[in-house]
Amino acid sequence: MSPVAHSGLGLLGWRLFDRKQTVGTLFLYLLIANAADVDFLLHAVFQDRAVFIHQYYTHNLLFVLAVSLGFMFLLRDGPSRWGLVLTGISHLAADVIVVDTLKPVGIRLFFPIAGAFYNLPWFPYLQRGTWKEMATLRNLGVLVLEFGIFVLPVLLLFPKPLWKRFRSSAFWKV
Numbered sequence: 803m804s805p806v807a808h809s810g811l812g813l814l815g816w817r818l819f820d821r822k823q824t825v826g827t828l829f830l831y832l833l834i835a836n837a838a839d840v841d842f843l844l845h846a847v848f849q850d851r852a853v854f855i856h857q858y859y860t861h862n863l864l865f866v867l868a869v870s871l872g873f874m875f876l877l878r879d880g881p882s883r884w885g886l887v888l889t890g891i892s893h894l895a896a897d898v899i900v901v902d903t904l905k906p907v908g909i910r911l912f913f914p915i916a917g918a919f920y921n922l923p924w925f926p927y928l929q930r931g932t933w934k935e936m937a938t939l940r941n942l943g944v945l946v947l948e949f950g951i952f953v954l955p956v957l958l959l960f961p962k963p964l965w966k967r968f969r970s971s972a973f974w975k976v
Contacts, residue, residue: 803896803897804944804948805839806945806952806953808896808952809953813832813956815831815834815886818885819882820877821879825974825975830873831885833873835892837870837890837893838866841857841858841859861893864914870887870891873886900923903927
């Protein structure tokens with residue numbers, strides 16, 4: 803899945819679990835929702851495909867729990883903290899349902915304890931590669947689908963609370 807879907811899940815987690823509902827906590831939920839894809843950034847910076855294989859080291863419960871628990875101290879109450887952990891885990895749940903065409907196929911959910919790959923493919927994937935390979939109508943369609951499934955429902959289910967919250971001065975306090 804792309805950051806569109808993961809951010810939609812982060813927005814949902816923030817809306818359901820966070821008690822403070824500020825721009826800072828929204829950013830934190832979005833960060834955790836997308837944290838497992840840090841391997842894309844590391845690959846871009848270090849250009850080492852052998853070490854930074856997408857979904858190989860960062861798409862597992864140990865990594866997601868370590869990152870989520872590492873940021874939990876920034877939130878004050880239990881529901882917000884555990885919502886942050888669930889938001890991190892949502893990344894794995896979303897990625898396990900994507901049709902994966904690049905090896906290794908799937909995610910190693912229990913790495914480093916077990917190396918088995920898990921994949922329940924039914925959601926369309928984004929074509930990766932060069933900019934020319936990625937800038938396609940097919941990829942645009944997948945992004946629109948992700949927006950329609952993962953972001954739009956959150957905006958429609960919580961329209962008044964979200965827009966009211968964004969307009970309040972309390973939201974903009976960090």
